Amino acid sequence: MLPFKQMIAPRCVRTVRIAWCGAVFLALCLATSLPSEAQIQSEISAINWPAYQDEAVRLLQDYIRIDTSNPPGNELRAAEFFKKLFDDAGIPNTTYEYLPGRADFYAVLKGDGSLRPIVLLSHMDVVRAQPENWKEPPFSGAIVDGEIYGRGAEDMKDQGLLNAMMLLIASREHPPLRRDLIFLATADEEVSDTGSQWLIDHHPELIRGAEYLITEGGSNLITPDRGLVYGIDVAEKAPFWLRLTATGPGGHGSIPISDSAPNRLVRALNRVVNWETPVHLLPSVEEYFHQIAAREPQPLAAEYRDIRRSIKDPSVLRVISADPNLNYRIRDTVSLTGLQGSPQTNVIPDTATANLDVRLLPGDEPREFMRELEAVVDDDHIRVDPITTFRPPNASPTDTALYRVIEQVVHEYSPQALITPELDSGYTENQMYRPLGIVCYGFLPVELTPEVEATEHAANERIPVEQVQRGLKMLYEVIARTADQ
Numbered sequence: 001m002l003p004f005k006q007m008i009a010p011r012c013v014r015t016v017r018i019a020w021c022g023a024v025f026l027a028l029c030l031a032t033s034l035p036s037e038a039q040i041q042s043e044i045s046a047i048n049w050p051a052y053q054d055e056a057v058r059l060l061q062d063y064i065r066i067d068t069s070n071p072p073g074n075e076l077r078a079a080e081f082f083k084k085l086f087d088d089a090g091i092p093n094t095t096y097e098y099l100p101g102r103a104d105f106y107a108v109l110k111g112d113g114s115l116r117p118i119v120l121l122s123h124m125d126v127v128r129a130q131p132e133n134w135k136e137p138p139f140s141g142a143i144v145d146g147e148i149y150g151r152g153a154e155d156m157k158d159q160g161l162l163n164a165m166m167l168l169i170a171s172r173e174h175p176p177l178r179r180d181l182i183f184l185a186t187a188d189e190e191v192s193d194t195g196s197q198w199l200i201d202h203h204p205e206l207i208r209g210a211e212y213l214i215t216e217g218g219s220n221l222i223t224p225d226r227g228l229v230y231g232i233d234v235a236e237k238a239p240f241w242l243r244l245t246a247t248g249p250g251g252h253g254s255i256p257i258s259d260s261a262p263n264r265l266v267r268a269l270n271r272v273v274n275w276e277t278p279v280h281l282l283p284s285v286e287e288y289f290h291q292i293a294a295r296e297p298q299p300l301a302a303e304y305r306d307i308r309r310s311i312k313d314p315s316v317l318r319v320i321s322a323d324p325n326l327n328y329r330i331r332d333t334v335s336l337t338g339l340q341g342s343p344q345t346n347v348i349p350d351t352a353t354a355n356l357d358v359r360l361l362p363g364d365e366p367r368e369f370m371r372e373l374e375a376v377v378d379d380d381h382i383r384v385d386p387i388t389t390f391r392p393p394n395a396s397p398t399d400t401a402l403y404r405v406i407e408q409v410v411h412e413y414s415p416q417a418l419i420t421p422e423l424d425s426g427y428t429e430n431q432m433y434r435p436l437g438i439v440c441y442g443f444l445p446v447e448l449t450p451e452v453e454a455t456e457h458a459a460n461e462r463i464p465v466e467q468v469q470r471g472l473k474m475l476y477e478v479i480a481r482t483a484d485q
């Protein structure tokens, strides 16, 4: 049922017998050609970081100044910005203008090919902004009190620019690369994902062999009660929107009809909203509870540490179900969001409808869910129909080299941080890339307060300069170390 297939990198099986002296020679060659972790560390420390950090801040301001509000997007202008950066650095790149003004951008810094590539994915479009609600114009990239203002400062021009810096720095500093570093910037994520869809449909070969992909989705929050918690997005739920249509005799509102369409619908919806969907505990959610236990008081801490056992206790399940931020992680959820009957108060309509925003966990089957829901509705005058195309949700395992490197680097920079695998309640493009056999995570080493994070998609979107500078170095450590193992 669960899609947590452990993705094991293919290993070369050598059947050729190597003579003893040959083996010694090979070991010597490997020892000299593969630098140790300590060596990579010291090479990273020797880099002139302040210069790169200044460059990153300046370029992020420039990138924010390119208005890629979607609609209409105009991502071609952002692609041209990246083209200049990569051309100047001598890094091969291609712009794919798949519709007038709409483009995806791809660049690759070649490794020695002994390991599979890592993809750094970002979207270039941003949501629209109402300038009148902003302290600084949304496309100014202004720095005020140590924070860079602008639409996309968090979602996700910050990550796009830091991704570009990874290739630029690596092309100048020449770290040992056993993997290709792929920079991919797409159009239209905020509206309908046509950029990623076009690339997957027309040029899957660009990313097909990749082992890892990093994009948006994670978040690292500093809160007074929990301290610093890094959430690495490893899975997302999938929308499965449904419409209930009830039918029954219509008539005049002055003469009530007991089994009218609205009455049937309301009775069924009463059952639906009170329905506790079954608990499905994913391995990453189990790990999430295990990690956050460290910040909880007893007896909650002990219960979270062994959630698979403790959730069978109805009182523990009640506590978790009552917390919306935990409830969505353990089950498929149903939100009643739309109701429609008659437009006229004195008319009993012969049809009434309700819309449900259903979100399924990775591994859960939409048909199976429909059957369960129909059993709860339990009325043969009510039809249940999907109203969107369903994309199956998926997940990536946490026992990978990349996840381990992320944990190591975060703990080195922020020893007080708690690191948890996150199940996103919403949707990210990770879901489109995992079916290509790529381990996909949402991760960016930028630490924010909830107050600053809440400006994403809102007025005064911003990011602290110091977080861009620190995040640049942290991300480089993650990429350089992963590119060598």
Ligand SMILES: [Zn+2]
Residues within 6 Å of the ligand: 123, 155, 156, 189, 216
């Ligand atoms: Zn985004």
